[in-house]
Ligand SMILES: O=C(O)CCC(=O)C(=O)O
């Protein structure tokens with residue numbers, strides 16, 4: 001195994017440990033057992049996306065990284081010090097400035113689903129820079145691909161209060177990654193489908 005892949009492996013292991021610590025805190029905030037979310041993840045999956053944004057003299061003519069939410073529970077983002085990330089809050093886009101030596105942690109759709117809507121996944125996009133190359137590495141954390149995802153049962157007083165219907169995580173990713181999905185439309189569709197059943 002090359003030294004590079006050892007570094008990548010260690011990086012992913014450390015990020016996984018950090019994610020589990022945050023999941024413990026989130027479980028407690030939700031009134032669940034400390035290990036609840038970790039148990040739901042099981043062996044879990046980590047999905048790494050590396051994004052390379054070359055400088056662009058005319059950014060307004062490019063697509064950027066289109067608005068989306070991430071499908072996992074939490075995404076850890078690290079970047080090379082060049083700003084470009086924007087998040088949407090109350091229909092307004094805000095630039096997120098990079099804090100050196102820090103990770104940016106985004107809430108993804110799985111955490112919104114698991115918490116039955118108490119945590120909201122964040123819609124975000126990335127712009128390109130006129131002068132500088134931007135690089136970001138995103139690591140998402142989700143449950144095993146074959147598992148069925150849905151709200152945590154202690155958060156659903158009766159069946160009718162589940163806001164998101166059960167779906168296999170792998171199928172959700174497939175829908176969420178399709179080219180027609182924009183912003184949070186995959187999650188909203190899951191919610192709408194559930195409301196039809198109630
Ligand atoms: O480059 C960024 O800041 C965002 C990347 C991202 O959202 C993603 O890979 O899912």
Ligand SMILES: [Fe+2]
Pocket residue numbers: 068069070124138
């Ligand atoms: Fe993302």
